[in-house]
Amino acid sequence: MQALILAGGKGTRLRPLTVYTPKPIVPICNRPFLLYQIDTLRRAGITDITLSLSYQPNKIEQLLGDGSDYGVKLKYTVEPQPMGTAGAYKFAEDLIRDRTVVFNGDILTDLDLKAVIREHNERKATATIVLTPVSDPSSYGVVETEKDGRVHRFLEKPKADEITCNTINAGTYVLEPKVLDYLPTGENYSFEYGLFPDLLKRGEAFYAHIPSRTYWIDIGTPERYLQVHSDLLANRVVRFHIKERRGQFDAATVAEIDDLSIIGDDCQIKPGAQIINSVLGQGCFVEERARVENSVVWPHTRIGTNAQLIGAIVGRGCHIGRSAVVGPGTVLGDKTSLTDYTFTCNMEVSKQ
Ligand code: GDD
Ligand code: MG
Numbered sequence: 184m185q186a187l188i189l190a191g192g193k194g195t196r197l198r199p200l201t202v203y204t205p206k207p208i209v210p211i212c213n214r215p216f217l218l219y220q221i222d223t224l225r226r227a228g229i230t231d232i233t234l235s236l237s238y239q240p241n242k243i244e245q246l247l248g249d250g251s252d253y254g255v256k257l258k259y260t261v262e263p264q265p266m267g268t269a270g271a272y273k274f275a276e277d278l279i280r281d282r283t284v285v286f287n288g289d290i291l292t293d294l295d296l297k298a299v300i301r302e303h304n305e306r307k308a309t310a311t312i313v314l315t316p317v318s319d320p321s322s323y324g325v326v327e328t329e330k331d332g333r334v335h336r337f338l339e340k341p342k343a344d345e346i347t348c349n350t351i352n353a354g355t356y357v358l359e360p361k362v363l364d365y366l367p368t369g370e371n372y373s374f375e376y377g378l379f380p381d382l383l384k385r386g387e388a389f390y391a392h393i394p395s396r397t398y399w400i401d402i403g404t405p406e407r408y409l410q411v412h413s414d415l416l417a418n419r420v421v422r423f424h425i426k427e428r429r430g431q432f433d434a435a436t437v438a439e440i441d442d443l444s445i446i447g448d449d450c451q452i453k454p455g456a457q458i459i460n461s462v463l464g465q466g467c468f469v470e471e472r473a474r475v476e477n478s479v480v481w482p483h484t485r486i487g488t489n490a491q492l493i494g495a496i497v498g499r500g501c502h503i504g505r506s507a508v509v510g511p512g513t514v515l516g517d518k519t520s521l522t523d524y525t526f527t528c529n530m531e532v533s534k535q
Contacts, residue, residue, distance in 0.1 A: 184228070184229050184231075184281060184282055184283075184284070184300065185229065185231045185232070185233070185278075185279050185281045185282070185283045185284070186224050186229045186231065186232045186233070186283060186284040186285070186286065187232075187233045187234075187235055187271075187272060187275055187278075187279055187283055187284075187285045187286070188207070188217065188220055188232065188233070188234050188235065188285075188286045188288045189235050189268055189271055189272070189285065189286065189287055189288050190205070190206075190207035190217065190234050190235060190236055190243065190288030191235055191236050191237030191238055191262060191265055191271055191288075192206060192237075192238065192265070192288070192289070192403075193206075193238045193265075194206030194209075194238070194289075194403065196403050196404045196405075197209065197402075197403060197404065197405065197408060198516075199498065199514065199515070199516030199517075200405075200408070200496065200498055200514065200516065202516055202517065203498075203499070203516075203517050204239075204242070204499075204517075205236075205238050205239040205240075205242055205243055206238075206288070206289055206402075206403065207234075207236075207243055207288045207289070208242065208243055208246055208247075209402070209408070210464060210481060211291065211402065211408075211411060211412065211415070212412060212415050212416070212425060212445055212462055213445060213447050213462060213464055213465070215246060215247070216288075216289070216291070216402065217234070217243070217247065217288065218253060219291050219423060220286050220288065220290075220291075221250070221253050221255055222422075222423070223292070223293075223294065223296055223422070224255070224284065224286075224296065225253070225254055225255055226296070226297075226422070227284075227296035227297045227300065228297070229284060229296075230250075230254065230255040230256055231255075231256055231258075231281075232250065232255050232256065232257055232258070233257075233258045233259070233260060233275050233278045233279060234247070234257060234258070234259050234260075234288075235260050235262070235271040235272070235274070235275050235288075236259060236260065236261050236262075237261065237262045237264070237265045237266075237271070238265075240259065240261045243259075244259055258278055260274060260275045260278060262274050265371070266370070266371050266372070267371040267372050267373045267377075268287075268373050268374045268375065269366055269372040269373050269374040269377055269378045270366075270367075270370060270371050270372040270373070272285060272358075272363075272366070272374070273363060273366040273367070273368060273372065276363050279360075279363075280360055281360065282357065282358070282359055282360065283357070283358050283360070284296065284299075284300070284355070284356070284357055285355070285356045285357075285358060285374075286354065286355055287354030287355070287401070289354075289401055289402050289403045290353065290354045290355070290399065290400065290401050290402070291398075291399075291400050291402055291411055291420070291423075292315075292353065292355070292397060292398060292399045292400070293397060293398045293420050293421045293422035293423060294313060294353075294355065294394055294397050294399070295394065295397075296355075298392075298394070299311060299313055299355070299357060299392045299394070300357055302390075302392050303357040303390070303392070306332070306388065306390050307388060308357070308359075308388045308389065308390045309358075309359050309361065309362060309382065309387040309388045309389060310356060310357070310358050310359065310362060310379075310382055310387065310388075310389045310390070311356065311357040311389075311390045311391070311392050312326065312334065312337075312352055312353075312355070312356050312379070312389070312390075312391055312392070313352075313353040313354075313355040313356070313391075313392045313393075313394065314326050314328070314350040314351065314352065314353055314391050314392065314393050315350070315351060315353040315394075315397065315399040316349045316350055316351075317349060317351050318349065320341060320346050320348075320349055320350075320351045321340065321341060321342075321343065321346065322340065323339075323340070323351035323352060323401075324337060324338065324339040324340070324351055324352035324375045324379075325337075325338050325339075325341045325345075325346055325347070325348065325350070325351055325352075326338075326348075326350050326351060326352055326391060327347060327348055327350075328350070328391045328393075332390050332391055332392075332393075333388075333389065333390055333391075334379070334382075334383065334389045334390065334391050335383075336383070337352070337375070337379040337380055337383065339352075339373075339375035339376055350391075350393065352375070353399055354401070356374070362378070362382075365378065365381060365382070365385070366378065398414065398419065398420045398421065400414070405496055405512070405514045406512075408479070408496060409477070409478075409479065409494065409496060412462055412479050413460065413477065416443045416444070416445070416460060416462070417443065425445070428442075428443075428444065428445045428446070429445075429446050430446060430447045430448035430449070430450070430465065431448050431449065432446050432447070432448060432449060432450035432451065432452065433450070433451045433452070434446075434450075434451075434452035435452060435453055435454035435455075435456070436454075437454040437455060438452045438453065438454060438455065438456045438457070438458070438469075439456070439457045439458070439459075440452065440457075440458045441458065441459045441460060443459075443460045444458045444459065444460060444461050444462065444463070445461075445462045445463070446458065446463050447462075447463055447464045447465035447466070447467065447482065448465045448466070449465055449466040450463050450465070450466065450467045450468070450469070451467075451468045451469070452469045453469060453470050453471045453473075453488075454471055454472075455471050455472040456469045456470065456471065456472060456473045456474070456475075457473075457474045457475070457476070458475050459474075459475070459476040459477070460476060460477050461475045461476060461477060461478045461479065461480065461492075462478075462479045462480065463475070463480050464480055464481045464482035464483070464484070464499070465482040465483070466482050466483045467480055467482065467483065467484050467485070467486070468484075468485040468486070469486045470485070470486060470487050470488040470489075470490070470505070471488045471489070472488060472489050473486045473487065473488060473489060473490045473491070473492075473503075474490075474491045474492070474493075475491075475492045476491075476492070476493045476494070477493060477494045477511075478492045478493065478494060478495045478496065478497065479495075479496050479497070480492070480497045480501075481497060481498050481499040481500075481501075481517070482499050482500075483499055483500045484497050484498075484499065484500060484501040484502070484503070485501070485502050485503065486503045487502075487503055487504050487505035487506070487507065487523065488505040488506070489505055489506040490503045490504065490505060490506060490507045490508070490509070491507070491508045491509065492509045493508075493509070493510055493511060493528075494510065494511030494512065494513075495509045495510065495511070495512075495513040495514070495515070495527075496513070496514045496515070497509070497515045497519075498514075498515055498516045498517035498518070498519065499517040499518070500517055500518045501515055501517070501518060501519045501520065501521075502519075502520040502521065503521050504520075504521050504522050504523035504524065504525060505523045505524070506523060506524050507521045507522075507523065507524060507525040507526065508525075508526040508527065508528060509521070509525075509526075509527050509528070510526070510527050510528020511528060512528075513527045513528070
């Protein structure tokens with residue numbers, strides 16, 4: 184059993200965060216995102232993992248290396264240009280001649296992968312796709328199933344009047360190697376628009392796995408990037424309970440840091456500062472009476488005296504001027520510098 188992680192997208196919806204950091208390794212609670220997927224695979228006993236890259240591949244390879252630090256064996260393929268989800272899988276075929284688990288490289292889930300593989304084997308499926316319910320399927324692939332679990336219809340990014348159910352493609356598949364023979368070589372090709380409809384036309388054994396009570400999120404937008412942090416901080420993700428929340432850092436005794444927040448190594452937190460339900464990356468500096476709430480701050484950022492960050496995402500190496508108010512929905516790219524007294528939201532928040 185092998186795994187392929189599709190990690191070649193540009194992460195456009197997470198810009199400006201993904202300008203210098205490719206989406207697969209954006210920090211989630213101070214850990215590169217892909218490590219969560221690697222954990223899930225390792226727990227299911229899968230250690231032969233290929234990363235399919237295209238955008239800023241060197242940064243990912245440099246960070247994760249051969250995988251030995253994480254108890255797995257990592258291999259890499261880099262497409263000359265993005266070849267689409269199924270095109271990327273075909274491009275990696277020399278490395279994946281076995282039954283393969285394929286992950287979209289931007290979903291965080293506490294799925295029981297062993298159960299998916301067991302069901303795939305019992306059904307002698309050619310392909311198994313994991314589903315999850317969502318309230319608005321329009322930005323996903325909607326999947327209708329039969330009573331016996333067979334996929335009946337797959338429709339990517341349906342229009343409002345095409346949505347017939349709330350179960351969507353959760354971006355996890357188990358594929359038999361024969362699927363590779365259905366894919367064109369050297370062409371841009373998609374699982375969602377190409378292979379899945381094609382498997383249905385061919386009458387292949389294409390099944391859905393519907394897990395019960397499983398956490399699932401696509402981290403690919405700023406709203407969901409913040410959401411996954413608040414879910415992890417609240418320990419709502421069963422298989423990823425956070426135990427260690429505090430690195431080695433300096434904090435004034437009169438600073439307030441709530442139990443939920445994660446503080447990276449080498450941070451300095453000055454008197455009267457408040458850190459609430461937030462994550463501070465390594466080496467952040469929070470000045471007197473600054474307040475950081477429901478926010479994620481990447482490493483080496485400085486937050487000035489009296490400044491407020493509420494519901495914001497702040498990239499690496501930023502400088503937030505004194506008394507600035509950075510409000511809900513704000514996303515600042517790496518190295519942003521905000522002049523003292525800047526505000527990015529209505530005054531209601533600043534008065535809180
Ligand atoms: N190597 C490689 N090459 N990877 C790619 C390419 C490519 O050309 N295109 C996309 N990917 C990777 C992305 O990095 C991402 O991890 C994954 O494939 C899915 O691409 P997204 O761009 O994030 O797709 P989406 O979120 O709009 O939709 C997909 O995911 C949904 C679940 O989150 C689809 O699979 C939907 O059907 C699904 O519901
Ligand atoms: Mg996505």
